[in-house]
Amino acid sequence: MYIKKFLLKTLYIFMGLSIIFNFNIIVFAVDDNYAWSTYNESMETSNNTSTAINTNPLNLQSDSAILIDQDSGQILYEHNIHEQLRPASVTKIMSILLIMEALDSDQITLNDKVPCSEKASSMGGSQIWLTTTETLTVNEMLKCMCVVSANDCTVAMAEYLCGSTEAFVDKMNQRAKELGMNDTCFKNCHGIDEDGHVTSAYDISIMSRELLKNHSTIKNYTTIWMDSIRGGKSELVNTNKLVRNYEGCTGLKTGSTSLALYNLSASATRNNLNLIAVIMKAPTTALRFSEAKALLDYGFSNYSSTDLATANDIVKTVSVEKGVENNINAVFSENRSCLISKGQESKISQQVNIPDSISAPISKGQKIGEINYYLDTNLVATVDIVSDRDVGKNNFMNMSAFIIKRWFSLLRG
Secondary structure, X not given: OHHHHHHHHHHHHHHHHHHHHHHHHHXXXXXXXXXXXXXXXXXXXXXXXXXXXXXXXXXXXXXXXXXXXXXXXXXXXXXXXXXXXXXXXXXXXXXXXXXXXXXXXXXXXXXXXXXXXXHHHOXXXXXXXXXXXXXXXXXXXXXXXXXXXXXXXXXXXXXXXXXXXXXXXXXXXXXXXXXXXXXXEOOOOOOOOOOOOEEOHHHHHHHHHHHHHHOHHHXXXXXXXXXXXXXXXXXXXXXXXXXXXXXXXXXXXXXXXXXXXXXXXXXXXXXXXXXXXXXXXXXXXXXHHHHHHHHHHHHHHHEXXXXXXXXXXXXXXXEEEOEOOOEEEEEEOOOEEEEEEOOOHXXXXXXXXXXXXXXXXXXXXXXXXXXXXXXXXXXXXXXXXXXXXXXXXXXXHHHHHHHHHHHHHHHHO
């Protein structure tokens, strides 16, 4: 009996110690995990939230977005701008850029007739159902690519320009590299989902800017809301709804697939301010348009474009020494504007660096000075000042000709 009681007491003590011991281990483990979780996960969430608040004040739901000034390329808003994502038909911006460059270099013309191969006619997705017996002009092909994102037309144009889509895609990647599109790898010319076919919002803004800034006639196509081809038998309605319902919209390109979700490069101009907004991987088509609008509205509400210089406007008259003429007009070499936050316009000042006189000979367009523009103390732009004409150096022959000319002029008087 005594032994039994002793054994029971010993068992109770052992069980109690085990429970206490195990409980302490559990508490320690939980505390350790909790502490680790608090420091790493909770703090990381806090930091991510803070970052999101700082970099995404518009609370965009799309995976990636950017807003830039088309003229300067300055980034005005960014959200995961270098994340590599599937571009879908936004890919066609690069295809269209190569077509426009071919037009500008006279490699092709808008009236060229473009045939349709078996490969082009068999393309899925967005298309106008080209047949192998049909030809369209480059003008019509561009219209179909820009308005309804026609994959068949894109392939036909790629083959027409480079002989094959493979060669055209090589050229796309080469051009992307030249433009500094380091997040981009093109696998096709149309944007249908393919592993490794990726780009970023930042890179899309680069090629969009290149297209709009240096090939502005593309807006003749990207601003079409409704049109037709085949003598009116095939109607075209723009996939970019902003063309119809956003003031100043100038384009540019939509894109969507089941994997890429909904993408958009949207451009607009108001009061001489040209903006490009890019949305990638929006959950819905409505959201890509509403978030592009939000970005553009943000830009137009917070920034303005202030004209600084107009090409060939006279800045001052400069005396010419030892020249056949006594003076020249010092003029602006280019048009120049400056993007600034609204309300800062009055803070722009200028510093003029132009001599009072200059020695001949002088060539038209020769730089003779410059004007620096400052916002407070920050240099925001420099514009060259050039001569508006040629002025030869004075010598015996031209002085004699000048005297004879004046003498005959006086005789006529």
